[in-house]
Amino acid sequence: AIDIEKLRGATGAITIDPGYKNTGSCKSEITFLDGEEGILRYRGYAIEDLAEKADFLEVSYLLIFGELPTAAQLEKFENDIRKYTLVHEEMKNIIDGFPKTAHPMGVLSSLTSALTAFNPKSVNVKNEKELYEAVCKTMGKFLVIATWTYRKRMGFPMNYYDNTKGYVENFMRLMFELPTGPYKIDKRVIDALDKLFILHADHEQNCSTSTVRIVGSSHAGLFASISAGVSALWGPLHGGANQAVLEMLQEIHDNGGDVAKFVLKAKDKDDPFRLMGFGHRVYKNFDPRATIIKKAADDVLGALGVDDPLLDIAKQLEKVALEDEYFKARNLYPNVDFYSGIIYRAMGIPVEMFTVLFAIGRLPGWIAQWKEMRLNGEPIGRPRQVYTGYTARAFKEVNER
Ligand code: ACO
Numbered sequence: 001a002i003d004i005e006k007l008r009g010a011t012g013a014i015t016i017d018p019g020y021k022n023t024g025s026c027k028s029e030i031t032f033l034d035g036e037e038g039i040l041r042y043r044g045y046a047i048e049d050l051a052e053k054a055d056f057l058e059v060s061y062l063l064i065f066g067e068l069p070t071a072a073q074l075e076k077f078e079n080d081i082r083k084y085t086l087v088h089e090e091m092k093n094i095i096d097g098f099p100k101t102a103h104p105m106g107v108l109s110s111l112t113s114a115l116t117a118f119n120p121k122s123v124n125v126k127n128e129k130e131l132y133e134a135v136c137k138t139m140g141k142f143l144v145i146a147t148w149t150y151r152k153r154m155g156f157p158m159n160y161y162d163n164t165k166g167y168v169e170n171f172m173r174l175m176f177e178l179p180t181g182p183y184k185i186d187k188r189v190i191d192a193l194d195k196l197f198i199l200h201a202d203h204e205q206n207c208s209t210s211t212v213r214i215v216g217s218s219h220a221g222l223f224a225s226i227s228a229g230v231s232a233l234w235g236p237l238h239g240g241a242n243q244a245v246l247e248m249l250q251e252i253h254d255n256g257g258d259v260a261k262f263v264l265k266a267k268d269k270d271d272p273f274r275l276m277g278f279g280h281r282v283y284k285n286f287d288p289r290a291t292i293i294k295k296a297a298d299d300v301l302g303a304l305g306v307d308d309p310l311l312d313i314a315k316q317l318e319k320v321a322l323e324d325e326y327f328k329a330r331n332l333y334p335n336v337d338f339y340s341g342i343i344y345r346a347m348g349i350p351v352e353m354f355t356v357l358f359a360i361g362r363l364p365g366w367i368a369q370w371k372e373m374r375l376n377g378e379p380i381g382r383p384r385q386v387y388t389g390y391t392a393r394a395f396k397e398v399n400e401r
Contacts, residue, residue: 012386019323021281024205025377026213029062029096030368035282040289042202043067051292056197057081057167060364063202064135064371077136083141085170088118091145095152104149104356105234110144113227121310123221129375134222135367142226142363143167146356147174148229153352170192171360174325176348179192187345192300193357196340199289202365206281208232208239211365213373214381229366230359231279239337239358245277246341246351247312252317257309259317267326275321277338284331290338295338297346306346324394 017023032041040047059071122134159174177183211232214226233239266275
């Protein structure tokens, strides 16, 4: 007779799905995405409405706590985040250890991880109050250290959060304000950045979010899980694409602006080059975020009076690629990263900071997903494999090999 107890937990049928193209890793109530129809909703609200009518902290609250905040709840959330924007001064010693040339994403991942050492209570949250504190600390401190990666690179002194200003405005100040004088920020820049952060705020089980959930599933703390998410986001196939897009557009520009040549190169299977900012694992029709960002690029550059030849190249590239049979057959459309870099550039953000901006935008999504996973009591993430190595082999002593 079969011993059911012995079979329990034994290797049964294992599905293999490289890249988890068709594997759901969890149930989630946070973000709805329909790749065929190009629909994206946070907690049921259309991305178009949120980008138009809400601000980034409102959307962060929605993602993390499940409902749009009342005015009082929003004010409390902003105040609670402010309380935690001071970063331990000794964190600066860690930054000092990095070479000036270090990529900001590498520095950000390390600094986020280092936050665990300076905030031990936030590592193993035991109740709702500690969880709420960890959420506000992460929102507050991450923004500050993200900008410190840039200050370090520039050799500027580190800046502190200004409690009289909003979250997104503080980002620009933390980046650019110098002790030598006040920094004037165009309100349109803040509004555009706010919108960009909203568009990046969550995207269900993408690579970095899945990373955050799987790291957190071992009951690693929020900072450690987010630090891993930053590393996952850095890759050029994910968030790193926004930097790669701009570098590609610059290369096309420097090579005489021949977009057709680069489209041809992207189709060549012997050439590893891909059109950066094109294609998406889930969107097979259009990326609704790209539609909003494309319009925002026109608006922001127009309002700031910036005439960027790279925007023209991006538009030509999009036109040629969308008419091309290769791209049509594979449903490859511009994604969220295709136009965002052009807006960042117009705002004066250096290209190596682009993915850091993505990380700031994605932060509430990572937090919301981590929180949902922990509150659902999900089991540790531990995929199986199909072993393709040797069968049992006899060991040979070193002098017999
Ligand atoms: N340029 C040229 N060909 C492409 C591109 C591209 N940008 N993207 C996909 N393809 C081709 C592939 O070569 C493949 O062709 P084949 O069927 O002849 O082999 C086919 O389209 C399907 O591509 P996959 O790589 O299998 O699709 P997958 O879902 O695994 O990858 C990804 C999606 C990683 C986004 C891919 O489209 C890509 O590399 N794009 C460029 C990088 C980029 O913009 N990343 C940002 C994504 S959005 C985000 O993370 C925020």
